Amino acid sequence: MKLIDRYVYAVTEHFQKESKEDVGKELRANIEDMLPENYSDKDVYQVLEKLGSPRKLANEYNPRSRYLIGPGYYDNYLSVLKLVIGICTIVFVGIAILDWAFEPPVDGYTYGNLLNLFIELISAVFGGAIQGALWVTLVFAILERTTGEVDQVPFSNKKWTPDDLPEFPIDNKKKISRVETVFSMFCTVLFTALICVKPQLIAIYTKDDTGGLNATPFFDVERLQSYMVILFVFLVIQFGIFIWKYITGSWNLPLAIVNTIYNVAISILIIVMLSDQALLNTEFLSKIMQYTDGSAQTISTWMNTGKWVFVAVFVVISIWDSISSIIKSLSR
């Protein structure tokens, strides 16, 4: 009896509540039907052996695909995974080294400190690899659930037709340079990693009286925390676009439109963030004042001009990128 309970439980364990009870009851009745009268444990054993592994049976009851990344994207997933893990590892190791370069250990490079550096580098390698794998997997899992049937066009829910065949060789006007995509991926990872892991590295570096380096962070780190969630959302979308570019290799209209929407959104985000006075570390301002002998008034006008010049440059580049991608996608 015990054995039957365990078997039925194992089969129906992950079923939804309504079907769980019914399937369990039916399966139990069927098993009992297969047993002779006054059955022994051995009879039960044989019947269950005949029915086979509970996982297989459960799968027969519920034959749907249960995978994170299906066959449609698997090859792409692997190649992007390798690429991004490589990028993330380099970025994380780079940040670890920068961190050491700007904040060298107080008591010099002793063996203990070098060992620490070594351990930090190793953990940076693993940390980078894990972060990269996590984000790529997340993006592909989303892709898999929103598109992804093998007989469909990637990144859409449209049935494949010969019109969807990529140009061969890819028309130079439409081509998305792989190097460029990889480079922008690298920059995004670097920027996001800096903002999220070590925002204090974005700083003004000054020498103090004893000749040591002194860093005054640009951002108010606590205030920056409140932007983390939205930054992560942007990171995931940005990565989705990168992966899309990397896989298709040429501009098409939907890609160009998504790219444009993203550019508008990130421009707005940048403007919002730079308008947020609390995001700027107040110490940073006073540090600059100290070193330039300017009045608070001039410094803040100067900072403001700098900010808006940055915004203007960013917006112009975004507009340029959007327009050129749309033109490229339409050219034939």
Added chain:
Amino acid sequence: MDSKNELVSSLTIELKRGTLVLLVLSQLSTYEYGYSLVQKLEKKNAPIEAGTLYPLLRRLEKQKLLISKWDTSESRPRKFYTLSEEGKVVYEQLKTEWRAMSTLMEELLKEEENNETD
């Protein structure tokens, strides 16, 4: 030789798998429960694994080809299945498809055999 036999048996299983639904539908003009259907098919020399049949019955019910009812009058409750109205229509259509297919296949195979003997 062994691997060839394995291949043949796995291909045979695949051939049979395609006929499973038709096979099961054909036996359900009257109410049957899981194990009674296993026995019935065994007696007719068309054995089917219990572990395949039970889930299949449920899937066909979900597809509205079968209807079911619990019979609790006997010592142990059993779930009985039979063709639904929709199931009967589908069964007739599948039967036509099957006959056309098997006739065609038979013709093709015969033709091939005749060519060989020429």
